[in-house]
Amino acid sequence: LAAQGAYQIGRNLHFNQKLSIWLGLVYGFSGVLMDSAQDINSMIALSLIPWVFWGLLEDLNRHYRWILPRFTFALFLMITSSHPQYLYYCLIFCPLIGIQPSKKQNTVTSTRNILKVIVSVCMAAMLASYHLLPTLELVHTISRSELLEANEMNGISVYELPRLVFPLIYGQRNAGNSWGPESDIYTGYASVKGFMSLTAIVGALLLLKKSKKPKRDTFLIKFFSYLVVISLSISLGSELPTFKYIYNYFPGMNLFRTPHRILAIYSLAIAVLGAYGWNYAAGKIKGIYPVITAKVTLVVLLISVMGYYYLPNFWFSVLDSIWSVWYSTSFPATAAYPLVKVAEISKLIWQTLIIFSIGVIANTLLVKSYATKRSFKLFYLGILVVVLELFISVRGNFIWAPIEKIMVDQEILDDVVSIIEDDSRIASLSDIEDFMGIWPYFNHLRVQNHMMPDSPLSSQEMRTWETLEEHLSTFPANTHQLYGLRSITGYVSMLPLSYRKYWNSTKVNSIDFHSLADDRLHEFGLNFLIVRNTDLPRIAEYSHFEPIMVSDEISLYKNTLAKPRAELIPLDSQQKSNAAIKIIDTSVNEVSVFVTNHKGGELILRDYYFPGWKAYAAGREVKINPYNQIFRSVTINPNTSVVTFSYEPDSLKYGLLVSAIGFFLFFFISKRSNY
Numbered sequence: 001l002a003a004q005g006a007y008q009i010g011r012n013l014h015f016n017q018k019l020s021i022w023l024g025l026v027y028g029f030s031g032v033l034m035d036s037a038q039d040i041n042s043m044i045a046l047s048l049i050p051w052v053f054w055g056l057l058e059d060l061n062r063h064y065r066w067i068l069p070r071f072t073f074a075l076f077l078m079i080t081s082s083h084p085q086y087l088y089y090c091l092i093f094c095p096l097i098g099i100q101p102s103k104k105q106n107t108v109t110s111t112r113n114i115l116k117v118i119v120s121v122c123m124a125a126m127l128a129s130y131h132l133l134p135t136l137e138l139v140h141t142i143s144r145s146e147l148l149e150a151n152e153m154n155g156i157s158v159y160e161l162p163r164l165v166f167p168l169i170y171g172q173r174n175a176g177n178s179w180g181p182e183s184d185i186y187t188g189y190a191s192v193k194g195f196m197s198l199t200a201i202v203g204a205l206l207l208l209k210k211s212k213k214p215k216r217d218t219f220l221i222k223f224f225s226y227l228v229v230i231s232l233s234i235s236l237g238s239e240l241p242t243f244k245y246i247y248n249y250f251p252g253m254n255l256f257r258t259p260h261r262i263l264a265i266y267s268l269a270i271a272v273l274g275a276y277g278w279n280y281a282a283g284k285i286k287g288i289y290p291v292i293t294a295k296v297t298l299v300v301l302l303i304s305v306m307g308y309y310y311l312p313n314f315w316f317s318v319l320d321s322i323w324s325v326w327y328s329t330s331f332p333a334t335a336a337y338p339l340v341k342v343a344e345i346s347k348l349i350w351q352t353l354i355i356f357s358i359g360v361i362a363n364t365l366l367v368k369s370y371a372t373k374r375s376f377k378l379f380y381l382g383i384l385v386v387v388l389e390l391f392i393s394v395r396g397n398f399i400w401a402p403i404e405k406i407m408v409d410q411e412i413l414d415d416v417v418s419i420i421e422d423d424s425r426i427a428s429l430s431d432i433e434d435f436m437g438i439w440p441y442f443n444h445l446r447v448q449n450h451m452m453p454d455s456p457l458s459s460q461e462m463r464t465w466e467t468l469e470e471h472l473s474t475f476p477a478n479t480h481q482l483y484g485l486r487s488i489t490g491y492v493s494m495l496p497l498s499y500r501k502y503w504n505s506t507k508v509n510s511i512d513f514h515s516l517a518d519d520r521l522h523e524f525g526l527n528f529l530i531v532r533n534t535d536l537p538r539i540a541e542y543s544h545f546e547p548i549m550v551s552d553e554i555s556l557y558k559n560t561l562a563k564p565r566a567e568l569i570p571l572d573s574q575q576k577s578n579a580a581i582k583i584i585d586t587s588v589n590e591v592s593v594f595v596t597n598h599k600g601g602e603l604i605l606r607d608y609y610f611p612g613w614k615a616y617a618a619g620r621e622v623k624i625n626p627y628n629q630i631f632r633s634v635t636i637n638p639n640t641s642v643v644t645f646s647y648e649p650d651s652l653k654y655g656l657l658v659s660a661i662g663f664f665l666f667f668f669i670s671k672r673s674n675y
Contacts, residue, residue, distance in 0.1 A: 003028025005050030012057045027271040029390040031195030045082030052090045068120040075124035080131045085256045126662030133655035143497045155237020155259040164194045166352045194263035198359030203274030206281045227269035231262045294364040301357035308350035315346035358389045424527035425486045522561040529557045570601040589647040600638040612649030
């Protein structure tokens with residue numbers, strides 16, 4: 001979908017079919033797309049970004065009077081299905097395309113075009129109201145405590161910029177964990193955001209050569225060039241003042257974290273500029289230079305492959321020799337980078353030379369195809385080499401990494417899931433992410449501590465490690481949802497305000513429980529605790545946690561003091577309830593509680609209290625009262641046998657009404673304007 005959208009942009013910009021195919025592949029298989037392969041809402045957004053830009057370019061060319069239909073519909077899809085941060089970036093940059101020169105008048109018609117863009121954005125918001133209004137209701141009740149300093153740290157560093165061309169040199173921005181055993185590169189989590197094919201970067205550089213271009217092309221080249229500069233400067237986070245200034249003064253920017261996500265805009269802009277460069281270079285390149293370059297590069301590629309397999313430590317030996325001559329001593333090891341990690345740089349340099357050589361070969365094939373008349377076979381051979389370059393670069397861990405470090409330990413996971421009952425709530429003591437295979441929060445510290453005991457840690461790493469060990473950590477975001485496990489953390493990136501207040505928590509990305517003896521753990525119904533065996537001494541002192549599964553790596557404990565999900569408390573506190581309760585989740589929006597053998601009282605359902613939930617007893621609506629700030633409770637009489645909780649938010653009803661009006665207006669205007 002992403003490649004097709006970029007291809008459509010190429011056709012709109014009047015590139016030939018071959019060049020448009022190249023444009024689609026370069027963006028569709030870029031590092032930013034491949035890096036988000038396991039984050040579905042980001043993946044959808046990245047796939048729709050080129051369609052938003054294409055819709056705007058296409059509609060502005062057709063000079064519609066009121067709204068821009070393709071642009072409106074692409075925005076509607078993006079609002080209702082994807083990550084809002086990428087939508088925000090599109091809304092920032094897309095209106096600027098509206099000031100492009102008009103074909104008919106050959107003058108800038110910025111005011112009219114920008115008004116069309118604004119009207120189209122409003123129309124897209126109307127169409128998506130059934131989604132937007134409930135979302136705004138959610139945002140009003142949640143807490144996402146993000147600090148500027150923390151957000152700045154989610155950018156990339158200046159010393160990481162080479163990864164935009166050589167992605168295997170750097171992993172995540174973690175001290176002591178950019179390469180080497182147990183690093184992100186080896187475990188499959190190396191960040192390749194921003195990586196683009198060398199052919200795209202070379203094509204963009206070809207635009208530096210002065211040549212006459214149509215007015216519209218000149219404008220769009222400048223526009224996408226500005227996108228590259230702006231997005232790169234924002235992605236650097238704390239390295240430049242750009243992000244801090246925009247974060248503080250640009251409306252809406254402070255709602256989002258991870259500034260490196262804007263590299264999605266950079267990737268699309270580089271791909272378009274690369275296509276422009278190759279388009280203007282067609283017919284102006286001599287055929288002899290690619291032949292010479294290809295021969296030299298093939299020799300370099302062959303030497304690099306042989307060096308990787310037969311002389312893996314060659315570059316480290318060279319570095320150590322130079323260091324010894326210059327400083328009269330061997331290369332020193334540091335706390336964060338012991339020699340075992342520094343030596344790994346040698347292998348990475350070989351890998352990088354291999355990938356770079358493949359990229360150069362792709363360039364020479366494309367150049368040769370433009371320099372000869374019969375270029376069909378050469379061009380598509382070059383395309384295949386580009387795909388090979390992209391795949392090895394952004395998914396090289398599947399080739400070079402030990403496979404057991406990438407795959408989930410499915411046997412252990414199946415054992416855990418089979419024991420935990422459907423209604424149970426869980427948490428994990430210490431870190432079990434390497435058994436789950438999804439999004440390792442703080443994984444660099446924990447893996448290093450558990451699996452590399454001989455590697456010294458820096459003082460900063462030790463302080464961070466000790467801080468993390470003070471609290472219970474939980475499943476990383478989405479892991480428990482993926483496997484149908486009910487983690488008491490919920491979705492950690494968006495914590496309800498009342499939930500955070502209930503735990504009196506100050507952490508950003510999780511809940512700090514402070515102690516396994518905390519009564520709130522029992523009140524919340526924590527049934528099971530997953531424990532790494534290295535942390536067994538920490539749980540031994542709590543007798544209410546009983547072991548029910550022990551493996552070589554992790555163990556499962558049951559909390560005997562956990563309270564049930566549903567409970568009936570008699571109105572007379574002196575009485576003891578003998579009620580039998582059964583819960584049936586008929587859907588995500590409805591839960592029924594069956595109560596028998598009781599004399600009435602307060603029925604507590606330990607599910608989150610959220611606006612929009614309604615309760616029905618004997619067919620009549622009854623009032624829901626918050627219990628302990630965050631749970632739901634209703635008062636029932638002795639005749640009540642079934643209480644149904646149903647999620648029926650008014651925001652959805654109003655949203656559906658506004659969306660219906662929006663669709664009517666959209667089709668009415670479309671018909672009147674012959675869209």
